[in-house]
Amino acid sequence: MQKLYNDAATMVDESIAGFVKCYKDQVAHTDCARTLRYIQAPVQGKVGIVSGGGAGHDPAFMGYIGKNMLDAVAIGNIFMPPSVESFYTAFKTADSGKGVVCLYGNYPKDIESVQEAVKLAKKDGIIVKTVVANEDVANSNPKQRRGMTGEVLLWKIGGAAASLGYGLDDVVKASKKALSRMRTIGIGLASCTIPEVGRPNYVIELGTMEIGVGHHGFSSMDTCKLKSADATADIMVDEILKDMPLKEGDKAAVMISGLGNTMISEMNILYSRVFDVLTERKIDIHHSFIGNYFTSLDMMGVTLTVMNLDDELTRLLDLPAYPVALNDFAYSNHNDRLG
Amino acid sequence: MQKLYNDAATMVDESIAGFVKCYKDQVAHTDCARTLRYIQAPVQGKVGIVSGGGAGHDPAFMGYIGKNMLDAVAIGNIFMPPSVESFYTAFKTADSGKGVVCLYGNYPKDIESVQEAVKLAKKDGIIVKTVVANEDVANSNPKQRRGMTGEVLLWKIGGAAASLGYGLDDVVKASKKALSRMRTIGIGLASCTIPEVGRPNYVIELGTMEIGVGHHGFSSMDTCKLKSADATADIMVDEILKDMPLKEGDKAAVMISGLGNTMISEMNILYSRVFDVLTERKIDIHHSFIGNYFTSLDMMGVTLTVMNLDDELTRLLDLPAYPVALNDFAYSNHNDRLG
Numbered sequence: 001m002q003k004l005y006n007d008a009a010t011m012v013d014e015s016i017a018g019f020v021k022c023y024k025d026q027v028a029h030t031d032c033a034r035t036l037r038y039i040q041a042p043v044q045g046k047v048g049i050v051s052g053g054g055a056g057h058d059p060a061f062m063g064y065i066g067k068n069m070l071d072a073v074a075i076g077n078i079f080m081p082p083s084v085e086s087f088y089t090a091f092k093t094a095d096s097g098k099g100v101v102c103l104y105g106n107y108p109k110d111i112e113s114v115q116e117a118v119k120l121a122k123k124d125g126i127i128v129k130t131v132v133a134n135e136d137v138a139n140s141n142p143k144q145r146r147g148m149t150g151e152v153l154l155w156k157i158g159g160a161a162a163s164l165g166y167g168l169d170d171v172v173k174a175s176k177k178a179l180s181r182m183r184t185i186g187i188g189l190a191s192c193t194i195p196e197v198g199r200p201n202y203v204i205e206l207g208t209m210e211i212g213v214g215h216h217g218f219s220s221m222d223t224c225k226l227k228s229a230d231a232t233a234d235i236m237v238d239e240i241l242k243d244m245p246l247k248e249g250d251k252a253a254v255m256i257s258g259l260g261n262t263m264i265s266e267m268n269i270l271y272s273r274v275f276d277v278l279t280e281r282k283i284d285i286h287h288s289f290i291g292n293y294f295t296s297l298d299m300m301g302v303t304l305t306v307m308n309l310d311d312e313l314t315r316l317l318d319l320p321a322y323p324v325a326l327n328d329f330a331y332s333n334h335n336d337r338l339g
Numbered sequence: 340m341q342k343l344y345n346d347a348a349t350m351v352d353e354s355i356a357g358f359v360k361c362y363k364d365q366v367a368h369t370d371c372a373r374t375l376r377y378i379q380a381p382v383q384g385k386v387g388i389v390s391g392g393g394a395g396h397d398p399a400f401m402g403y404i405g406k407n408m409l410d411a412v413a414i415g416n417i418f419m420p421p422s423v424e425s426f427y428t429a430f431k432t433a434d435s436g437k438g439v440v441c442l443y444g445n446y447p448k449d450i451e452s453v454q455e456a457v458k459l460a461k462k463d464g465i466i467v468k469t470v471v472a473n474e475d476v477a478n479s480n481p482k483q484r485r486g487m488t489g490e491v492l493l494w495k496i497g498g499a500a501a502s503l504g505y506g507l508d509d510v511v512k513a514s515k516k517a518l519s520r521m522r523t524i525g526i527g528l529a530s531c532t533i534p535e536v537g538r539p540n541y542v543i544e545l546g547t548m549e550i551g552v553g554h555h556g557f558s559s560m561d562t563c564k565l566k567s568a569d570a571t572a573d574i575m576v577d578e579i580l581k582d583m584p585l586k587e588g589d590k591a592a593v594m595i596s597g598l599g600n601t602m603i604s605e606m607n608i609l610y611s612r613v614f615d616v617l618t619e620r621k622i623d624i625h626h627s628f629i630g631n632y633f634t635s636l637d638m639m640g641v642t643l644t645v646m647n648l649d650d651e652l653t654r655l656l657d658l659p660a661y662p663v664a665l666n667d668f669a670y671s672n673h674n675d676r677l678g
Contacts (some may be wrong), residue, residue: 002528002545002639004568004605014568016603018611090539189341206341229343229353261600262636264397265354266343272357288361292631298600300341323493327666 001198004006008195008235010058012055012077013254019062020100023324027065032089034075036062041093046093047162047171048072050102050128051155052087053110056194056297058260059217063325064152068325071100071157074113078297079216081109087117091128099127099168103158103175105147105215106134108163129168131158131175135305137183137243138221141202146214148184149257149294149303153317156326160316174316182253182307183240188220192297194262211235215259216294229266231272236304244308248282251309253317257293259301264290267302274304287317293325340537347534351394351416358401362663366404373414373421375401380410380432380501386501386510387411387433389467390494391426393418393450395636396554397599402664403491408498409662413452417533417636418555420448425586426456430467438466438507442497442514444486444554445473468507470497470514470567474644476522476582477551478558485553487595488533488633488642492656495665499655513655519645521592522579526571527552527559531599531636554598554635555649568605572612575643583647587621590648596632598640603629606641613643616673626656631663 005011013033020027020036027107036190052074061073072092074082087102093101100121102114105268111132118128133147133154140204157178161171188210193199201219204210209232227235244254254274256267267290278285284308294303297316311318344350352372354558359366359375367378381387391413400412411432413421426441439460441453450471457467467468472486472493496517500510527549530539541556543549548571551560566574585591593613595606604628617624625648633642649654 002543002548002565004526004528004571004601004609004641006567006569006608011604011608014611016608018607018609018614018629020631021614022607022610055604097456151584187343189343204341209341226341228345230345232343260602262343263599263634263637264402264631265350265394268357268361269345269350270343270357270363272353275357277359290357290361292603295602298602302343324666327663 001193001195003195005195011195012060012075016075018063026324027062027085029092029302030089034086035089036065037070037072037093038070042096043071044096045098047094047098047166047168048096048100049155049162050090050094050100051104052090052104054081058295059325060294064155064323066321066323068163068319068321069155078196081107081113082124084113087114089121090123091117091121091126095126099129100159101168101171101175102130102156103151104132105151106132106145106173107314110209119224129172131172131179133179135182135184136178136214137185137239138214148215149255150182150184150305152293153182153253153305154178155216156321157313157316158298159321163319174312175215178313181313182305183244184305185239185305186213186301186303187236188217188259188299188301189226192277194297213234213301217296217299221282230271230273231327234269234277235314237274237277240304240306246281246283246308249284251284251286251314252278253287253307253309254285254307255289255293257291257303258295259303261298261300262296262302270302280296286314290321296337340532340534341577344534350534351414355401355414364662366401369428369432371425372481373425374411374428374432375404376411376432377404377409377605381435382410383435384437385435386437386505386507386608387439388494388498388501389433389439390443391421391429391431392444393420397634398664399633402443402492403662405660405662407502407660408494409656417535418448420452423452423455426453427459430456430460430465431463434465438468438509440497440510441467441469441516442490442493443471444490445484447473466507468511471513472518474518474521474523475553476524476578477553486666487525487554487659488594489521489523489644492592492594492644492646493517495660496652496655498660499658502658513651517646517652520652521644522583523642523644525552525577525640525642526550527556527640529567529600529639530556531638533636548659552640555633556638568608569612572609573616575614576616576658579643579645585620585622585647588623590623590625590653591617592626592646592648593624594628594632594644596630596642598638598642599634600639601641602638609641622652625653
């Protein structure tokens with residue numbers, strides 16, 4: 001395995017250490033080694049926003065800590081759920097007395113950890129509400145749908161709502177609305193390697209691709225011949241619009257995220273087609289994101305997320321946020337960026 | 340080859356098209372298909388800043404177009420020099436009457452194109468001065484040293500100088516100073532695949548690594564057994580400090596860039612060690628950058644760039660710039676990012 005690390009068993013902790021050294025004005029350690037907090041958390045007078053999940057999804061989750069976004073995150077081992085303690089510490093860290101909203105993905109073991117941590121927090125008098133992301137279209141049963149890259153937009157919306165002074169229930173309401181109005185689909189071209197395992201954790205045959213692949217590489221809808229970027233974009237847009245129809249005049253946010261080993265050029269090419277298809281349908285693309293927002297180690301592939309924006313979601317998405325992993329250029333055209 | 344594209348022969352043009360569709364408020368096409376400009380270029384009253392080079396280095400070069408950075412870029416085919424016409428168009432596009440500085444890498448064919456384009460511009464009455472980046476330490480002959488990731492910092496410095504009202508000669512002077520005070524070293528763990536070729540363009544044996552590898556994967560100083568992240572960081576810092584000694588109290592900017600298929604986690608781990616080593620030597624790390632700033636297609640590996648900052652370079656680096664590829668958080672702790 002051609003990777004830069006010291007010890008596969010301590011890789012996550014060492015990555016966290018380097019991250020905090022680099023961004024020490026932005027993030028800080030907590031009492032729990034697998035919980036990081038925004039340097040200003042708890043932000044007084046604001047509902048706390050927490051997320052978390054397994055490592056291996058750079059720059060998630062810790063890259064999204066920051067003003068107007070996440071106040072604390074819980075970090076598991078690679079592709080493994082964070083511990084109860086990790087979420088519990090995150091809740092305590094994020095709470096300023098206004099309660100906490102935990103926005104995280106629909107993975108059974110993550111849910112178990114969160115639910116236990118919510119109980120512990122309750123004993124401390126901290127109210128934690130949860131919203132479980134399940135915007136992946138790759139399962140016909142919505143209850144089994146996974147949280148995918150759309151989580152980034154969910155954190156953006158929930159974080160903005162909290163910063164704009166929404167109360168606990170209203171942050172939950174806005175987050176749920178965002179979730180109900182977005183869909184993600186993933187495409188896999190090559191598997192990833194979990195460092196502790198040291199070999200690809202499943203097989204995608206050369207010349208084929210997986211449609212509807214998840215963030216851990218499993219459970220795709222279909223395996224097919226490797227298609228052109230345009231044909232791939234068409235499939236992705238179709239699957240999303242089949243599940244969440246958009247009509248002429250609708251306003252959308254579009255996010256294309258690489259899964260690790262996919263070049264920005266490839267994403268640009270894919271975006272070009274998505275842009276053309278949506279523009280032809282007279283969908284107004286209000287925000288676009290192209291980059292590695294939520295990866296799966298060194299997997300080859302991409303995800304496409306589309307959010308159908310109403311006025312409230314537009315306002316929340318427009319509010320600048322300042323985590324390490326987002327370039328605010330992408331979602332807000334500040335005048336000071338030009339001239 | 341597991342890549343998302345339509346046609347290897349048109350991949351660069353299709354990527355440019357998608358990029359412009361996504362960032363149409365920031366960048367625009369010009370008369371030349373391989374020249375992109377900042378939407379506001381030429382910026383009146385300011386020296387124009389141009390760069391360019393072969394494609395395959397996402398997010399370079401076009402990702403660095405923006406306020407206080409690049410006004411126009413020339414784009415070649417993958418790992419190939421831009422045409423004379425492409426640079427010539429960039430010069431004309433960037434010039435507001437104050438002249439243009441072209442900051443680019445030390446590659447013979449790029450130099451040929453630039454020199455021809457400078458002559459054409461001169462006939463139009465446009466004065467173009469050039470600064471050739473050669474901060475790569477992997478060659479004992481400084482004249483043969485290549486431009487590497489440090490080019491990003493060079494554009495940052497030159498762009499800031501121009502925006503702060505420096506005249507043509509002073510922009511050149513500040514850029515040359517930046518260059519003389521920075522060094523880069525690259526490490527390769529696996530080769531990249533040029534899409535038009537379809538197979539790895541050289542071989543790095545499993546279990547080995549290349550010390551001092553270039554941005555196209557060639558001409559390393561040494562091939563050795565794959566080392567731990569800490570041992571790798573030590574070698575990289577040593578090679579840089581051997582060539583450019585830093586003393587206690589010096590102030591530095593540090594940039595770790597992935598070469599494509601290297602995880603942010605790996606870079607965090609490497610950074611952790613670089614931070615410790617420099618801190619132990621009482622070097623003040625003023626700015627740090629960790630990310631994919633200048634890649635080599637899907638190569639596995641990283642570069643480390645260190646710049647020895649004086650007061651002027653600190654001021655120039657501190658000025659926020661707003662290209663797509665830089666998160667301004669990384670180099671300037673604006674107060675509005677906290678709270």
